[in-house]
Amino acid sequence: MNRLIVGVALGALALSACNKSKNSDTTTVERNVLIDNGAAAATTASAADQAFVEAAAASNMVEIESSKLALTKATLPSIRTYAQMMIDDHGKASTDLAAAAAGAGATVPTALPADQQTKLDALGKLSGAAFDKQYLADQKAGHVATLAKLKDYGASAPAGGLKDFANATAPVVQKHLDTLEKIK
Template identity: 40%
Template sequence: MSTHRTRYITLTGASLAIAATCIPATAFAATSPSTADKTFVAANEQVNLAEIAISQLVMTHSSSAAVHTLAQKTVSDHMAAKAKLMAVAGKLGLTLPTAPNAMQQAQAAQLKGLTGSSFDQLYLRDQVAGHKMSIAGTNTEISTGSSTSVVSYARAYLPVAQMHLSMAQADLAAISGGGPGSVQAGSGGQAATNGSTDLRLGWSAGAVGLALLGGGAVYADRRRRALQ
């Protein structure tokens, strides 16, 4: 038994040694993280951190069932992504950021100040914008990344982000969060193109006309009396 095990380890070691000598040097270079890989990893971790933070706000700031469903899904998926990314980063010796970026923090602060429908509108608009940007960055990593483990992570992450985007877009459309459908911002009529001018001139002309009319009547009356 012991002899077999020793022989097995030896063979395995020999195989690995042979395999290592057969792999071209460029293959090692291809799997080491490039600057773009490192940037993607850092950015994606910040997306995970931001998604987890703002989706947790939903629990206390929204009463929409659809928004809660999306938030629960994003928290769950981004926590799973975070765990996978931590493993990838550990393997590559990369240090991950511990906080969202400035824009994400500003968006979280904006969300914290809202409740109800305004919160839902902003949350969903941010979800659509954030996931579109995240997907764009992920696609770039897939097509240009160097590290096989980072690219592999990106490939697994992409459909998850695409699903979140679809859910957010559908929810946004359902609550008319695309923006104002109308704005009623005038009741005076003074800015009506040509209309205000016509109006002022009209009343002015009317007033002058009435004055002339009155003056004319008085003049006619006096003239008639003088003739009598």
């Protein structure tokens, strides 16, 4: 009989715990939704912030996609090594940008602008030394332009996650340019 009472008591505790856990989860989810909705409603990106996010996202996307091509098409091992660094570093930058953009209420695009997609498509049609030469030229031009945008935005933007992103990313882009100079 004592075993029966203990068994019933344990069963009741288990059901109570399940119900409490379910209610806690629901409350947490509801609270998170309210916080997320409130934050989204309260924060809207300025035109300058949105333009910066779009430019930075496009830069990351083109670097990643062109470097994926370089992993298979480049003739020099140093270019393939550089390409992997681009994929890794710009992948991280994309993640960091998304977090900073969300905090600023900016939208991160998921597709390349048409002009950059056209250049990427043209690069994909090249092979051998012609691919190597164009990839390196595109990398240099892209990184010079991106570095200028990061420095300008970092110097003029109001304090916040996007400014922090720009200032933290600029030295990485400079490292990419320095590495490019060493590829022969």
